[in-house]
Each structure stands twice: as structure tokens, then as C-alpha cells.
């Protein structure tokens with residue numbers, strides 16, 4: 001008997017994870033949402049509207065905000081952009097949110113974070129009416145999620161969960177390790193995975209031996225903003241790795257590139273499946289924002305839960 005095919009030998013020595021194509025998943029989801037938006041319009045003569053508020057001129061945020069506007073139109077919704085100067089006062093921002101809360105053309109409101117220093121993100125997030133809080137970051141929706149009650153779920157963790165369920169099916173009993181504990185990503189991710197029946201470990205900046213914890217994760221979600229933090233040997237062989245981090249790095253040739261929190265080239269030889277950056281979680285965040293805006297419009301206009 002001769003040796004096995006060399007490709008097989010190579011794949012055993014250097015197995016390669018399946019790529020989780022968030023971009024394709026998000027494009028499909030956006031198409032479905034577009035159909036539902038048309039049906040909703042036929043029934044109610046209302047087009048779901050999303051207001052996005054960006055204070056200051058952080059170039060990276062401007063790109064995300066423009067992406068959101070583009071995808072909103074692709075789904076047949078209306079988007080209302082509010083680009084405010086860095087010098088905007090708390091009172092001015094609260095007044096804008098008050099108007100958007102009462103505007104019948106607006107069903108979702110998103111205030112891009114982080115806000116410039118001097119603006120209180122807690123007060124501003126909580127000023128958004130809970131029914132229009134499509135980011136799910138206000139205390140009403142965050143509280144509902146913490147208590148396991150229905151509410152609006154933050155877009156990035158929701159997108160990660162959709163990818164995990166589509167890849168793995170049921171998640172019950174799996175050990176999910178989350179690195180990062182922000183209110184935007186890590187904490188709501190932990191609450192969602194707990195509700196799915198996972199055993200959840202959350203690591204953060206003060207965690208001792210995050211690598212040893214990460215190695216126990218059947219699921220590993222990384223959201224720190226620390227690019228390249230997770231090395232290949234942090235990953236349990238065969239794990240599902242979701243890389244939320246996005247950092248723009250400069251290359252020697254003067255160009256820039258987006259990278260995640262996971263050292264992708266190393267991780268891809270250990271993980272069972274992995275999201276790329278870009279093309280992984282980012283597009284899912286936007287698709288879930290559209291999903292949440294349509295759901296909000298249904299509740300506001302239809303009056304149904």
C-alpha cells in the first residue's frame with residue numbers, strides 16, 4: 001500500500017479552519033429583510049426609518065456610518081444621518097434625541113459610540129426611547145437581556161450568535177469563552193450565550209491567564225480592540241472562533257489594512273471555524289441593525305409584540 005495522498009497528509013499536519021462568511025450571511029439576511037420591508041410597506045404604507053447620529057469627525061466612524069446608510073437603502077429603508085460637530089453640547093444632543101423619539105418617520109435611533117469627551121454616554125443612550133433603541137444599549141433593553149426577557153438585543157452580539165447557531169446548530173452545553181467585557185459587545189454576548197445554554201466564561205483586562213481560559217473554549221469570542229492578542233496556541237483545537245475586533249493598521253508600503261484581535265494565520269491552523277476580518281462580524285452588525293429597525297417599526301406601527 002502506498003502513502004496517503006499528499007494533500008491529505010498536509011491537511012492533517014496543518015488543518016485549516018472553515019471560514020465563516022459573515023459577509024455572505026449578512027447579504028442574505030439583508031435580502032430577506034428587504035422583502036419583509038416591502039410587505040410591511042404594502043400593509044401599512046410606512047417605510048422603516050433609521051436615524052444615525054455621529055458626533056465629531058472620527059474618520060473610522062464615518063466609514064461605518066456611511067456603510068450603515070448604504071445598507072439601509074439596500075434593505076429599502078430610509079436612513080437619516082445626523083453628523084454633528086465635535087463641539088455639540090449635551091443639551092443639544094439630548095434635544096435632537098427628543099425630537100427623533102417623537103418623529104413618526106423614525107423607528108430606530110443609533111448614536112455612534114464612543115462620544116467625544118464631555119458628552120455622557122450613559123445619559124445619552126438612556127435618552128433614546130426603549131422602543132427605538134435599535135442598538136439595545138439603554139438600561140431598559142440591557143436590563144431585559146440580563147433578565148432573559150424579550151427586548152432589543154445589541155447588533156454585534158446578535159450577529160455573532162446568528163453565525164454560531166448557523167455553524168454549530170444548538171449551543172447547549174458548550175463552553176463559550178468571551179474575551180472583553182464591554183457593554184457594547186462582551187457583556188451582552190455573555191448574556192445571549194448563557195440564554196442558549198452555554199457555560200460562559202468572561203475574561204477582561206484583569207483576568208489572570210486569559211490564554212489558559214481561552215484554550216477551554218469550544219466557542220471563543222474575542223472583542224478587545226487589542227489586535228493580534230489571541231495566538232494560535234490560545235485556541236482549543238476545533239473551536240469556533242469569532243473575531244469581533246477591528247483595528248486599522250499601517251503597512252510599510254503606506255497603505256492600511258483592517259485586522260482583528262486574533263492572529264488569523266496562526267488561529268486558522270487550530271480552529272474548526274473562524275470569522276475573517278474584514279468580512280466576518282462587521283457586516284453582520286449592520287444586517288442586525290436593519291433587522292432590529294424593522295422589528296422596531298413592526299412594534300411601533302403594528303402595535304404587536
Ligand SMILES: NC(=O)C1=CN([C@@H]2O[C@H](COP(=O)(O)OP(=O)(O)OC[C@H]3O[C@@H](n4cnc5c(N)ncnc54)[C@H](OP(=O)(O)O)[C@@H]3O)[C@@H](O)[C@H]2O)C=CC1
Nearest residue numbers: 156180181182185204205223224225244245246281282285
Ligand atoms: N465588528 C463589529 O461590528 C464591531 C467591532 N468592534 C471592535 O471590537 C473591539 C472591542 O470593542 P469594544 O467592546 O467596544 O471595546 P472596549 O474598549 O469598550 O472594551 C474592550 C474590552 O476588552 C477588555 N480588554 C482589553 N484588552 C484586553 C486584554 N489584553 N486581555 C483581556 N481583555 C482585554 C477590556 O477590559 P477593561 O474594560 O477592563 O479595560 C474591555 O472589557 C474593537 O476593536 C472594536 O473596534 C466593536 C463593535 C462592533
Ligand SMILES: Nc1nc(=O)c2c([nH]1)NC[C@@H]1CN(c3ccc(C(=O)N[C@@H](CCC(=O)O)C(=O)O)cc3)C=[N+]21
Nearest residue numbers: 063064067111112113114135278279280282283285286
Ligand atoms: N452605538 C454604536 N453601535 C455600534 O454597533 C457601533 C458603535 N456604536 N461604534 C463603533 C462600533 C464598530 N461597529 C462596526 C460596524 C460595522 C463594521 C463593518 O462593516 N466592518 C466591515 C469593514 C468596514 C470597512 O471596510 O471599514 C467588515 O468587518 O467587513 C465595523 C464596525 C459598530 N459599532
Ligand SMILES: [Mg+2]
Nearest residue numbers: 182205224225
Ligand atoms: Mg475600555
